[in-house]
Amino acid sequence: CCHVDRYLIVIDDIWDLKAWEIIKCALLDNNHGSRVITTTRILSVATETGDIYKLKPLSQHLSEELLYTRLFGGKDKRPFDQPSEVSNKILQKCGGLPLAIITIASLFAGKPMEDWSKVLNSIGFGSGDNNTDVENTRKILSFSYYDLPCRLRSCLLHMSIYPEDYLTLKDMLIWQWVAEGFVSEEPGASLFETGERYFNELLNRSMIQRVKHPGYCTIYACRMHDIVLDMICSLSKEQNFVTILDSNEEHTPSQCNARRLAVQKRVAPQSNMSMPKLRSCYATMCDPNAVSSLSNFQVLRVLAMEKCSFQEDHPYHLEHLGRLPQLRYLSLGRTRISKLPEEIGNLKFLQTLDLNGTNIEELPQSIGLLRKLKCLRADVEGVYINVSNWIGSLTSLKELHLSIVDKSYILVKELSKLTELRVLTFVCTYTGVDECWKKTFVDSVCNLRKLQILRPNFSFTEEHMMVFESVRCDYWEGYKPSRQLRDLVIIAGSFSRLPAWINSVCFFRTSPSFR
Helix, strand or coil: CCCCCCCEEEECCCCCHHHHHHHHCCCCCCCCCCEEEECCCCHHHHHHHCCCCCCCCCCHHHHHHHHHHHHHCCHHHCCCCCCHHHHHHHHHHHCCCHHHHHHHHHHHCCCCHHHHHHHHHHCCCCCCCCCHHHHHHHHHHHHHHHCCCHHHHHHHHHHHHCCCCCCEEHHHHHHHHHHHCCCCCECCECHHHHHHHHHHHHHHCCCCEEEECCCCCCEEEEECCHHHHHHHHHHHHHCCCCEEECCCCCCCCCECCCCEEEEECCCCCCCCCECCCCCEEEEECCCHHHCCCHHHCCCCCEEEEECCCCECCECCCHHHHHHCCCCCEEECCCCCCCCCCHHHHHCCCCCEEECCCCCCCECCHHHHHCCCCCEEEECECCECEECCCCHHHCCCCCEEEEEECCCCHHHHHHHCCCCCCCEEEEEEECCCCCHHHHHHHHHHHHCCCCCCEEEEEEECCHHHHHHHHHCECHHHHHCCCCCCCCEEEEECCECCCCCHHHHHHHHCCCCCEEC
Protein backbone atom coordinates (compact mmCIF):
# COMPACT_ATOMS: atom_id res chain seq x y z
CA CYS A 1 0.00 0.00 0.00
CA CYS A 2 2.97 2.31 0.47
CA HIS A 3 3.29 2.50 -3.36
CA VAL A 4 -0.11 4.11 -3.95
CA ASP A 5 -1.34 5.71 -0.73
CA ARG A 6 -0.24 8.61 1.41
CA TYR A 7 0.77 7.27 4.78
CA LEU A 8 1.96 8.26 8.25
CA ILE A 9 4.11 5.67 10.00
CA VAL A 10 5.45 5.98 13.55
CA ILE A 11 8.38 3.71 14.40
CA ASP A 12 8.86 3.78 18.14
CA ASP A 13 12.10 3.29 20.10
CA ILE A 14 14.81 2.48 17.55
CA TRP A 15 17.98 1.28 19.26
CA ASP A 16 20.61 0.96 16.54
CA LEU A 17 21.40 2.17 13.04
CA LYS A 18 21.41 -1.34 11.58
CA ALA A 19 17.73 -1.79 12.46
CA TRP A 20 16.89 1.59 10.91
CA GLU A 21 18.74 0.76 7.66
CA ILE A 22 16.66 -2.43 7.29
CA ILE A 23 13.35 -0.65 8.03
CA LYS A 24 14.19 2.25 5.70
CA CYS A 25 14.39 -0.09 2.69
CA ALA A 26 10.61 -0.68 2.93
CA LEU A 27 9.77 3.04 3.09
CA LEU A 28 9.77 4.16 -0.54
CA ASP A 29 9.23 7.83 -1.37
CA ASN A 30 6.08 7.87 -3.56
CA ASN A 31 5.78 11.68 -3.68
CA HIS A 32 2.35 11.59 -2.03
CA GLY A 33 3.41 13.66 0.99
CA SER A 34 3.88 10.66 3.26
CA ARG A 35 5.65 11.04 6.60
CA VAL A 36 7.69 8.72 8.82
CA ILE A 37 8.24 9.60 12.48
CA THR A 38 10.82 7.72 14.52
CA THR A 39 11.56 7.88 18.23
CA THR A 40 14.85 6.97 19.86
CA ARG A 41 16.83 7.66 23.02
CA ILE A 42 20.15 7.63 21.15
CA LEU A 43 21.36 10.83 19.46
CA SER A 44 23.51 9.08 16.82
CA VAL A 45 20.44 7.14 15.63
CA ALA A 46 18.31 10.30 15.53
CA THR A 47 20.96 12.09 13.45
CA GLU A 48 20.82 9.41 10.74
CA THR A 49 17.03 9.18 10.50
CA GLY A 50 16.37 12.81 9.51
CA ASP A 51 15.46 16.12 11.11
CA ILE A 52 15.63 15.99 14.91
CA TYR A 53 13.07 17.29 17.37
CA LYS A 54 14.37 17.04 20.91
CA LEU A 55 11.42 16.31 23.16
CA LYS A 56 11.64 18.40 26.31
CA PRO A 57 10.28 17.40 29.74
CA LEU A 58 6.72 18.44 30.52
CA SER A 59 6.25 21.90 32.00
CA GLN A 60 5.07 22.25 35.59
CA HIS A 61 1.55 23.01 34.33
CA LEU A 62 1.34 19.96 32.05
CA SER A 63 2.95 17.75 34.70
CA GLU A 64 0.23 18.78 37.16
CA GLU A 65 -2.47 18.13 34.54
CA LEU A 66 -1.18 14.60 33.95
CA LEU A 67 -0.71 13.81 37.65
CA TYR A 68 -4.16 15.03 38.71
CA THR A 69 -5.84 13.36 35.73
CA ARG A 70 -4.32 10.02 36.76
CA LEU A 71 -5.20 10.54 40.43
CA PHE A 72 -8.58 12.29 40.35
CA GLY A 73 -9.74 12.32 36.71
CA GLY A 74 -8.74 15.95 36.17
CA LYS A 75 -7.05 18.93 37.81
CA ASP A 76 -10.41 20.56 38.53
CA LYS A 77 -11.57 17.41 40.37
CA ARG A 78 -8.82 17.28 42.98
CA PRO A 79 -9.97 17.63 46.62
CA PHE A 80 -9.56 21.10 48.14
CA ASP A 81 -7.55 19.60 51.03
CA GLN A 82 -5.12 17.80 48.73
CA PRO A 83 -1.57 18.48 50.09
CA SER A 84 0.08 20.65 47.40
CA GLU A 85 3.50 20.46 49.09
CA VAL A 86 3.61 16.69 48.61
CA SER A 87 2.35 17.05 45.01
CA ASN A 88 5.18 19.47 44.24
CA LYS A 89 7.73 17.03 45.67
CA ILE A 90 6.23 14.23 43.57
CA LEU A 91 6.54 16.32 40.41
CA GLN A 92 10.08 17.37 41.33
CA LYS A 93 11.08 13.72 41.63
CA CYS A 94 9.52 12.96 38.23
CA GLY A 95 11.34 15.82 36.50
CA GLY A 96 8.71 16.20 33.77
CA LEU A 97 8.93 12.59 32.53
CA PRO A 98 5.42 11.38 31.61
CA LEU A 99 6.29 7.72 32.27
CA ALA A 100 7.56 8.61 35.74
CA ILE A 101 4.45 10.69 36.55
CA ILE A 102 2.09 7.90 35.45
CA THR A 103 4.07 5.30 37.40
CA ILE A 104 4.27 7.30 40.62
CA ALA A 105 0.59 8.29 40.35
CA SER A 106 -0.24 4.58 40.46
CA LEU A 107 1.48 4.36 43.86
CA PHE A 108 -0.69 7.12 45.34
CA ALA A 109 -4.00 6.13 43.74
CA GLY A 110 -6.48 4.91 46.33
CA LYS A 111 -4.26 5.77 49.31
CA PRO A 112 -5.41 8.23 52.01
CA MET A 113 -3.89 11.66 51.44
CA GLU A 114 -2.56 11.74 55.01
CA ASP A 115 -0.28 8.84 54.02
CA TRP A 116 1.13 10.53 50.93
CA SER A 117 4.24 11.89 52.67
CA LYS A 118 5.07 8.44 53.97
CA VAL A 119 4.60 6.90 50.52
CA LEU A 120 6.72 9.64 48.92
CA ASN A 121 9.63 8.97 51.28
CA SER A 122 9.50 5.26 50.48
CA ILE A 123 9.51 5.66 46.70
CA GLY A 124 12.29 3.83 44.89
CA PHE A 125 12.74 1.90 41.69
CA GLY A 126 14.56 -1.07 43.11
CA SER A 127 13.65 -4.71 42.58
CA GLY A 128 11.89 -4.79 45.95
CA ASP A 129 8.93 -2.72 44.73
CA ASN A 130 5.82 -4.85 44.30
CA ASN A 131 3.83 -2.35 42.23
CA THR A 132 3.41 -3.60 38.63
CA ASP A 133 3.76 -0.13 37.10
CA VAL A 134 6.96 0.51 39.03
CA GLU A 135 8.38 -2.82 37.86
CA ASN A 136 7.42 -2.02 34.26
CA THR A 137 9.09 1.39 34.49
CA ARG A 138 12.21 -0.20 35.90
CA LYS A 139 12.28 -2.67 33.00
CA ILE A 140 11.91 0.14 30.46
CA LEU A 141 14.75 2.12 32.05
CA SER A 142 16.91 -0.99 32.36
CA PHE A 143 16.74 -1.46 28.56
CA SER A 144 18.87 1.69 28.24
CA TYR A 145 21.33 0.38 30.81
CA TYR A 146 21.78 -3.08 29.29
CA ASP A 147 22.16 -1.56 25.82
CA LEU A 148 25.31 0.22 27.02
CA PRO A 149 28.76 -1.21 26.26
CA CYS A 150 30.38 -2.75 29.35
CA ARG A 151 32.82 0.15 29.72
CA LEU A 152 29.91 2.62 30.00
CA ARG A 153 27.95 0.46 32.45
CA SER A 154 30.77 0.76 35.00
CA CYS A 155 30.93 4.54 34.49
CA LEU A 156 27.16 4.83 35.02
CA LEU A 157 27.04 2.54 38.07
CA HIS A 158 29.86 4.60 39.56
CA MET A 159 27.55 7.64 39.63
CA SER A 160 25.46 5.97 42.34
CA ILE A 161 28.07 7.39 44.77
CA TYR A 162 26.37 10.81 44.56
CA PRO A 163 23.18 11.89 46.41
CA GLU A 164 20.02 13.03 44.64
CA ASP A 165 20.24 16.33 42.72
CA TYR A 166 24.03 16.50 43.18
CA LEU A 167 25.88 18.62 40.61
CA THR A 168 28.83 16.58 39.35
CA LEU A 169 31.68 18.43 37.62
CA LYS A 170 32.40 16.86 34.25
CA ASP A 171 36.22 16.98 34.40
CA MET A 172 36.38 15.66 37.96
CA LEU A 173 34.01 12.82 37.09
CA ILE A 174 36.20 11.80 34.14
CA TRP A 175 39.36 11.88 36.27
CA GLN A 176 37.57 9.62 38.78
CA TRP A 177 36.78 7.15 35.99
CA VAL A 178 40.45 7.22 34.96
CA ALA A 179 41.59 6.58 38.56
CA GLU A 180 39.07 3.75 38.94
CA GLY A 181 40.42 2.06 35.80
CA PHE A 182 37.15 2.32 33.86
CA VAL A 183 38.77 4.11 30.90
CA SER A 184 40.70 1.97 28.42
CA GLU A 185 43.65 3.24 26.42
CA GLU A 186 42.88 3.94 22.77
CA PRO A 187 45.37 4.71 19.98
CA GLY A 188 45.87 8.41 19.35
CA ALA A 189 43.86 9.56 22.38
CA SER A 190 44.73 10.36 25.99
CA LEU A 191 42.83 8.65 28.80
CA PHE A 192 41.00 11.90 29.52
CA GLU A 193 39.93 12.31 25.89
CA THR A 194 38.63 8.74 25.86
CA GLY A 195 36.80 9.38 29.14
CA GLU A 196 35.30 12.54 27.65
CA ARG A 197 33.96 10.44 24.79
CA TYR A 198 32.37 8.08 27.37
CA PHE A 199 30.78 11.12 29.05
CA ASN A 200 29.35 12.40 25.76
CA GLU A 201 28.01 8.94 24.93
CA LEU A 202 26.08 8.84 28.23
CA LEU A 203 24.72 12.33 27.43
CA ASN A 204 23.66 11.29 23.94
CA ARG A 205 21.89 8.23 25.34
CA SER A 206 20.03 10.49 27.83
CA MET A 207 21.39 8.58 30.84
CA ILE A 208 22.73 11.79 32.38
CA GLN A 209 21.61 15.42 32.06
CA ARG A 210 23.95 18.14 30.81
CA VAL A 211 24.54 21.35 32.79
CA LYS A 212 25.97 24.34 30.92
CA HIS A 213 28.24 26.92 32.53
CA PRO A 214 26.32 30.22 32.77
CA GLY A 215 29.38 32.25 31.81
CA TYR A 216 31.05 30.14 29.13
CA CYS A 217 28.07 28.26 27.58
CA THR A 218 30.01 24.99 27.70
CA ILE A 219 28.96 21.73 29.35
CA TYR A 220 30.84 21.76 32.64
CA ALA A 221 28.77 19.41 34.80
CA CYS A 222 25.96 16.87 34.81
CA ARG A 223 23.10 15.61 36.93
CA MET A 224 21.21 12.35 36.96
CA HIS A 225 17.42 12.16 36.93
CA ASP A 226 16.12 10.96 40.31
CA ILE A 227 14.37 7.94 38.81
CA VAL A 228 17.43 6.91 36.79
CA LEU A 229 19.52 7.31 39.96
CA ASP A 230 17.09 5.07 41.87
CA MET A 231 17.51 2.38 39.24
CA ILE A 232 21.32 2.75 39.14
CA CYS A 233 21.55 2.54 42.94
CA SER A 234 19.44 -0.62 42.86
CA LEU A 235 21.63 -2.21 40.17
CA SER A 236 24.76 -1.11 42.00
CA LYS A 237 23.54 -2.78 45.17
CA GLU A 238 22.58 -5.98 43.33
CA GLN A 239 26.04 -6.19 41.75
CA ASN A 240 27.85 -5.19 44.96
CA PHE A 241 29.42 -2.35 42.98
CA VAL A 242 29.16 0.38 45.64
CA THR A 243 28.30 0.22 49.36
CA ILE A 244 26.33 3.33 50.37
CA LEU A 245 26.12 4.63 53.94
CA ASP A 246 23.70 7.53 54.23
CA SER A 247 21.81 9.39 56.94
CA ASN A 248 19.29 6.53 57.17
CA GLU A 249 21.92 3.97 58.25
CA GLU A 250 22.00 3.83 62.04
CA HIS A 251 24.63 1.14 62.50
CA THR A 252 27.65 0.04 60.52
CA PRO A 253 29.54 -3.22 60.79
CA SER A 254 33.01 -3.33 62.33
CA GLN A 255 34.34 -5.04 59.20
CA CYS A 256 33.41 -4.43 55.59
CA ASN A 257 34.60 -6.15 52.42
CA ALA A 258 33.37 -3.35 50.16
CA ARG A 259 35.62 -2.25 47.29
CA ARG A 260 33.85 1.10 46.90
CA LEU A 261 32.26 3.05 49.75
CA ALA A 262 30.04 6.13 49.46
CA VAL A 263 29.21 8.06 52.65
CA GLN A 264 26.43 10.60 52.12
CA LYS A 265 25.04 13.33 54.41
CA ARG A 266 26.12 11.38 57.48
CA VAL A 267 26.94 12.97 60.83
CA ALA A 268 27.13 9.92 63.10
CA PRO A 269 30.72 9.01 64.08
CA GLN A 270 31.96 5.96 62.21
CA SER A 271 33.15 2.91 64.08
CA ASN A 272 36.79 2.06 63.44
CA MET A 273 35.77 -0.16 60.56
CA SER A 274 38.35 -2.45 59.01
CA MET A 275 38.26 -2.26 55.21
CA PRO A 276 41.18 -4.28 53.87
CA LYS A 277 39.82 -4.39 50.29
CA LEU A 278 38.55 -0.81 49.96
CA ARG A 279 39.78 0.81 46.74
CA SER A 280 37.57 3.92 46.64
CA CYS A 281 36.04 6.11 49.35
CA TYR A 282 33.63 8.94 48.50
CA ALA A 283 32.29 11.16 51.31
CA THR A 284 29.77 13.85 50.35
CA MET A 285 28.27 16.53 52.63
CA CYS A 286 29.05 14.71 55.85
CA ASP A 287 31.10 14.98 59.04
CA PRO A 288 34.61 13.65 58.28
CA ASN A 289 34.37 11.59 61.48
CA ALA A 290 31.67 9.56 59.74
CA VAL A 291 34.52 8.07 57.67
CA SER A 292 36.87 5.54 59.19
CA SER A 293 40.51 6.52 59.76
CA LEU A 294 42.70 6.58 56.67
CA SER A 295 45.07 4.19 58.43
CA ASN A 296 42.44 1.48 57.80
CA PHE A 297 42.64 1.90 54.02
CA GLN A 298 45.67 0.00 52.76
CA VAL A 299 44.96 -0.24 49.00
CA LEU A 300 42.95 2.96 48.46
CA ARG A 301 43.09 4.42 44.92
CA VAL A 302 40.40 7.12 45.22
CA LEU A 303 39.67 9.41 48.18
CA ALA A 304 37.06 12.12 47.57
CA MET A 305 35.78 14.18 50.51
CA GLU A 306 33.58 16.91 49.09
CA LYS A 307 31.61 19.53 51.05
CA CYS A 308 32.66 17.85 54.30
CA SER A 309 32.80 20.04 57.42
CA PHE A 310 36.42 19.85 58.61
CA GLN A 311 37.24 21.42 61.97
CA GLU A 312 40.41 23.48 62.36
CA ASP A 313 41.38 21.74 65.60
CA HIS A 314 40.63 18.26 64.23
CA PRO A 315 41.58 17.95 60.54
CA TYR A 316 40.42 14.34 60.24
CA HIS A 317 43.31 11.90 59.68
CA LEU A 318 45.18 13.67 56.90
CA GLU A 319 48.48 12.92 58.61
CA HIS A 320 48.02 9.38 57.27
CA LEU A 321 47.77 10.55 53.63
CA GLY A 322 51.38 9.66 52.92
CA ARG A 323 50.65 6.02 53.83
CA LEU A 324 48.33 5.48 50.86
CA PRO A 325 50.88 4.53 48.18
CA GLN A 326 48.25 3.43 45.61
CA LEU A 327 46.26 6.70 45.72
CA ARG A 328 45.43 8.04 42.24
CA TYR A 329 42.73 10.60 43.02
CA LEU A 330 42.46 12.97 46.00
CA SER A 331 39.70 15.55 46.34
CA LEU A 332 39.19 17.81 49.35
CA GLY A 333 36.95 20.19 47.41
CA ARG A 334 34.88 22.69 49.41
CA THR A 335 36.02 21.30 52.76
CA ARG A 336 37.67 24.57 53.93
CA ILE A 337 40.68 22.60 55.15
CA SER A 338 43.67 24.93 55.66
CA LYS A 339 46.76 22.72 55.51
CA LEU A 340 48.13 19.65 53.75
CA PRO A 341 50.78 17.38 55.28
CA GLU A 342 54.27 17.43 53.73
CA GLU A 343 53.96 13.64 53.36
CA ILE A 344 51.64 14.16 50.39
CA GLY A 345 54.81 13.99 48.29
CA ASN A 346 54.90 10.22 49.00
CA LEU A 347 51.90 9.65 46.71
CA LYS A 348 53.97 8.75 43.66
CA PHE A 349 50.97 7.52 41.61
CA LEU A 350 48.67 10.49 42.33
CA GLN A 351 47.03 11.73 39.11
CA THR A 352 44.40 14.21 40.39
CA LEU A 353 44.55 16.68 43.30
CA ASP A 354 41.46 18.84 43.85
CA LEU A 355 41.76 21.63 46.44
CA ASN A 356 39.02 23.88 45.06
CA GLY A 357 37.10 25.64 47.82
CA THR A 358 39.64 25.05 50.60
CA ASN A 359 41.41 27.59 52.84
CA ILE A 360 44.89 26.42 51.89
CA GLU A 361 47.21 29.40 51.34
CA GLU A 362 50.46 27.55 50.71
CA LEU A 363 50.99 24.17 49.09
CA PRO A 364 53.70 21.87 50.45
CA GLN A 365 56.98 21.91 48.53
CA SER A 366 56.72 18.11 48.28
CA ILE A 367 53.88 18.38 45.72
CA GLY A 368 56.66 19.03 43.22
CA LEU A 369 57.58 15.34 43.61
CA LEU A 370 54.24 14.18 42.17
CA ARG A 371 55.60 13.55 38.67
CA LYS A 372 52.49 11.60 37.53
CA LEU A 373 50.06 14.36 38.52
CA LYS A 374 47.77 15.17 35.57
CA CYS A 375 45.19 17.49 37.15
CA LEU A 376 45.78 20.12 39.85
CA ARG A 377 42.88 22.32 40.97
CA ALA A 378 43.94 25.05 43.37
CA ASP A 379 41.63 27.84 42.19
CA VAL A 380 40.17 28.98 45.48
CA GLU A 381 37.70 31.85 45.38
CA GLY A 382 39.03 34.73 47.47
CA VAL A 383 42.15 32.77 48.53
CA TYR A 384 45.45 33.11 46.67
CA ILE A 385 48.02 30.35 46.96
CA ASN A 386 51.79 30.28 47.11
CA VAL A 387 53.06 27.58 44.76
CA SER A 388 56.74 28.52 45.04
CA ASN A 389 59.11 27.37 42.30
CA TRP A 390 58.22 23.69 41.92
CA ILE A 391 55.30 23.99 39.48
CA GLY A 392 57.55 23.41 36.45
CA SER A 393 58.52 19.95 37.71
CA LEU A 394 54.94 18.68 37.21
CA THR A 395 55.60 17.94 33.54
CA SER A 396 52.74 15.39 33.25
CA LEU A 397 50.09 18.03 34.05
CA LYS A 398 47.25 18.23 31.55
CA GLU A 399 44.90 20.43 33.59
CA LEU A 400 45.97 23.29 35.89
CA HIS A 401 43.70 25.69 37.76
CA LEU A 402 45.55 28.22 39.95
CA SER A 403 44.78 31.29 42.05
CA ILE A 404 48.21 32.64 42.96
CA VAL A 405 49.71 35.30 45.18
CA ASP A 406 53.31 34.70 44.06
CA LYS A 407 54.20 37.15 41.29
CA SER A 408 57.82 36.15 40.80
CA TYR A 409 59.23 35.83 37.29
CA ILE A 410 60.39 32.34 38.18
CA LEU A 411 56.77 31.18 38.55
CA VAL A 412 55.59 32.36 35.12
CA LYS A 413 58.75 31.02 33.47
CA GLU A 414 58.11 27.64 35.13
CA LEU A 415 54.72 27.50 33.40
CA SER A 416 56.47 27.20 30.03
CA LYS A 417 57.75 23.74 31.06
CA LEU A 418 54.21 22.32 31.29
CA THR A 419 54.08 21.40 27.62
CA GLU A 420 51.40 18.70 28.08
CA LEU A 421 48.83 21.19 29.40
CA ARG A 422 45.38 20.96 27.83
CA VAL A 423 43.60 23.35 30.25
CA LEU A 424 44.99 26.42 32.05
CA THR A 425 42.90 28.74 34.21
CA PHE A 426 45.01 31.30 35.99
CA VAL A 427 43.84 33.91 38.50
CA CYS A 428 46.23 36.56 39.79
CA THR A 429 45.55 39.86 41.56
CA TYR A 430 46.36 42.93 39.49
CA THR A 431 48.29 44.50 42.38
CA GLY A 432 52.06 44.34 41.85
CA VAL A 433 51.92 42.92 38.31
CA ASP A 434 54.01 44.94 35.84
CA GLU A 435 54.04 44.86 32.02
CA CYS A 436 57.24 42.82 31.88
CA TRP A 437 55.71 40.12 34.13
CA LYS A 438 52.61 39.94 31.91
CA LYS A 439 54.69 39.65 28.73
CA THR A 440 56.68 36.85 30.36
CA PHE A 441 53.40 35.10 31.13
CA VAL A 442 52.27 35.38 27.50
CA ASP A 443 55.66 34.07 26.30
CA SER A 444 55.28 31.05 28.58
CA VAL A 445 51.75 30.35 27.34
CA CYS A 446 53.02 30.49 23.73
CA ASN A 447 55.14 27.44 24.55
CA LEU A 448 52.07 25.37 25.47
CA ARG A 449 51.19 23.99 22.03
CA LYS A 450 48.63 21.42 23.24
CA LEU A 451 46.50 24.01 25.04
CA GLN A 452 42.76 23.74 24.30
CA ILE A 453 41.32 25.96 27.05
CA LEU A 454 43.00 29.16 28.28
CA ARG A 455 41.38 31.51 30.81
CA PRO A 456 43.80 34.03 32.37
CA ASN A 457 42.22 36.41 34.86
CA PHE A 458 44.17 39.33 36.32
CA SER A 459 41.55 40.13 38.93
CA PHE A 460 41.08 43.64 40.21
CA THR A 461 40.58 44.51 43.86
CA GLU A 462 37.83 46.98 44.69
CA GLU A 463 40.29 49.87 44.95
CA HIS A 464 41.60 49.16 41.43
CA MET A 465 38.24 48.68 39.68
CA MET A 466 38.11 52.36 38.73
CA VAL A 467 41.26 51.96 36.58
CA PHE A 468 40.10 48.70 34.94
CA GLU A 469 39.17 50.35 31.61
CA SER A 470 42.47 52.23 31.44
CA VAL A 471 44.57 49.07 31.83
CA ARG A 472 45.83 48.04 28.39
CA CYS A 473 46.21 44.43 27.26
CA ASP A 474 48.47 45.13 24.28
CA TYR A 475 51.07 42.74 25.69
CA TRP A 476 48.86 39.97 24.18
CA GLU A 477 49.83 41.20 20.70
CA GLY A 478 52.72 38.73 20.59
CA TYR A 479 50.60 35.72 21.54
CA LYS A 480 50.70 32.75 19.14
CA PRO A 481 47.63 30.59 19.83
CA SER A 482 47.89 26.82 19.68
CA ARG A 483 46.10 25.25 16.71
CA GLN A 484 44.21 23.11 19.25
CA LEU A 485 42.89 26.13 21.18
CA ARG A 486 39.09 26.11 21.25
CA ASP A 487 38.22 28.23 24.31
CA LEU A 488 39.89 31.55 25.20
CA VAL A 489 38.69 34.01 27.84
CA ILE A 490 40.95 36.93 28.81
CA ILE A 491 39.91 39.02 31.81
CA ALA A 492 42.57 41.68 32.10
CA GLY A 493 41.45 45.17 31.14
CA SER A 494 40.90 46.58 27.64
CA PHE A 495 42.51 46.33 24.20
CA SER A 496 43.39 49.45 22.19
CA ARG A 497 42.95 47.28 19.07
CA LEU A 498 42.22 43.66 18.31
CA PRO A 499 45.39 41.52 18.24
CA ALA A 500 46.58 40.38 14.79
CA TRP A 501 46.28 36.71 15.76
CA ILE A 502 42.52 37.10 16.10
CA ASN A 503 42.43 36.06 12.42
CA SER A 504 43.06 32.51 13.64
CA VAL A 505 39.62 32.61 15.29
CA CYS A 506 38.63 29.81 12.90
CA PHE A 507 40.41 27.44 15.25
CA PHE A 508 37.96 28.19 18.07
CA ARG A 509 34.77 26.22 18.71
CA THR A 510 33.44 29.33 20.38
CA SER A 511 34.47 32.94 19.86
CA PRO A 512 37.27 34.25 22.08
CA SER A 513 36.14 36.48 24.92
CA PHE A 514 37.95 39.58 26.17
CA ARG A 515 36.73 41.15 29.40
